[in-house]
Amino acid sequence: MWAIIPVIVALLAPVFVSTVFSYPQTPFIDIENIAVRSNGQLLLNYITSPTTYLIDPARSPAVPELIYSFPGTNSTAGITETIPDVFAVVAGNYSTSTFQGTWGSFAVWTIDLRGGLPATVKKVASIPDAHGLDGATVLPSAPHIVLIADSSLGVIWSVDTSTGAYSQIIQESGLDPSSTFLLGVNGIKVYQDNLYFTNSAQRTYARIQIDPATGAAIGPVTILATLPEDLTAYDDFAMDSAGNAWVTAHDSSLYKISTSGDQTLVYGPDAALLNEPTSAAFGRGSPAQECLLYVVTAGSAGESSGQVLALNTC
Numbered sequence: 001m002w003a004i005i006p007v008i009v010a011l012l013a014p015v016f017v018s019t020v021f022s023y024p025q026t027p028f029i030d031i032e033n034i035a036v037r038s039n040g041q042l043l044l045n046y047i048t049s050p051t052t053y054l055i056d057p058a059r060s061p062a063v064p065e066l067i068y069s070f071p072g073t074n075s076t077a078g079i080t081e082t083i084p085d086v087f088a089v090v091a092g093n094y095s096t097s098t099f100q101g102t103w104g105s106f107a108v109w110t111i112d113l114r115g116g117l118p119a120t121v122k123k124v125a126s127i128p129d130a131h132g133l134d135g136a137t138v139l140p141s142a143p144h145i146v147l148i149a150d151s152s153l154g155v156i157w158s159v160d161t162s163t164g165a166y167s168q169i170i171q172e173s174g175l176d177p178s179s180t181f182l183l184g185v186n187g188i189k190v191y192q193d194n195l196y197f198t199n200s201a202q203r204t205y206a207r208i209q210i211d212p213a214t215g216a217a218i219g220p221v222t223i224l225a226t227l228p229e230d231l232t233a234y235d236d237f238a239m240d241s242a243g244n245a246w247v248t249a250h251d252s253s254l255y256k257i258s259t260s261g262d263q264t265l266v267y268g269p270d271a272a273l274l275n276e277p278t279s280a281a282f283g284r285g286s287p288a289q290e291c292l293l294y295v296v297t298a299g300s301a302g303e304s305s306g307q308v309l310a311l312n313t314c
């Protein structure tokens with residue numbers, strides 16, 4: 001009878017199929033964000049260094065390869081694909097002890113991988129009045145326009161990667177940080193003319209209807225889910241083709257939230273395997289890859305560094 005139990009557990013809780021890569025404990029390396037190329041290779045950004053690295057999960061062993069080190073800054077955050085194989089990256093100075101960015105340090109760059117490596121890298125715009133640029137996504141109907149969450153100011157910036165023009169496109173109290181936790185809006189994705197977002201300080205997952213051509217808000221914030229009480233904060237997320245968000249949650253959990261707000265625990269809490277998950281992205285390139293959710297973690301200084309994990313969602 002007891003032999004049946006592992007089968008039931010496996011059905012209820014999908015297991016992580018693999019650890020793609022683990023950084024050694026020292027120096028401490030905190031992975032902040034991930035994007036996936038159409039060929040299945042992963043692009044990674046870091047709170048602890050101003051770099052974007054590439055990891056090919058098909059290689060054994062998978063080894064991180066430096067794509068670019070952004071001068072004059074000490075972190076990278078959001079990363080999103082604008083046109084095929086061109087990625088916009090947020091770089092700036094960020095302190096993990098205060099959850100504050102540094103005024104005057106933030107900029108948006110593009111990494112063009114169409115000609116292979118080395119990549120062609122360009123600065124699109126410096127945004128001196130940004131204070132804590134975090135998650136990034138594109139407008140699906142105008143993908144040269146990148147939307148970026150400013151976690152410290154509680155606003156969404158719009159950056160036109162073809163002209164460098166930028167502006168604050170959404171200002172809403174639902175995006176704000178709190179006086180005690182300075183990290184408000186965090187991950188953002190657009191699905192069917194709504195901007196879906198996590199707010200770490202307000203412990204919410206919510207959406208706001210937007211103008212598909214500009215990203216401007218055309219409706220109020222609708223809260224879809226709230227973080228269970230015993231957890232610390234929602235972080236960034238991946239969105240599947242049905243609009244389900246696969247949301248990382250500190251300290252060590254992963255949730256799935258539907259467009260109607262049904263929230264289910266996918267994995268965790270598990271501090272050993274999923275130590276401070278920060279973001280997630282689906283694999284690309286084959287049906288098997290599209291089943292894989294890559295989850296990146298920050299780890300904890302003195303305990304473990306960041307990891308790239310792969311979870312089979314099919």
Ligand SMILES: *[C@@H]1O[C@H](CO)[C@@H](O)[C@H](O)[C@H]1NC(C)=O
Nearest residue numbers: 047048074093094095096102
């Ligand atoms: C990055 O620079 C800011 C000051 O601009 C500092 O507060 C922060 O600790 C630095 N972060 C790292 C990881 O060195």
Ligand SMILES: *[C@@H]1O[C@H](CO)[C@@H](O)[C@H](O)[C@H]1NC(C)=O
Nearest residue numbers: 072073074093102103104105
């Ligand atoms: C950001 O950090 C870099 C590297 O530590 C430093 O050279 C630069 O002056 C900092 N920028 C600001 C605006 O503080």
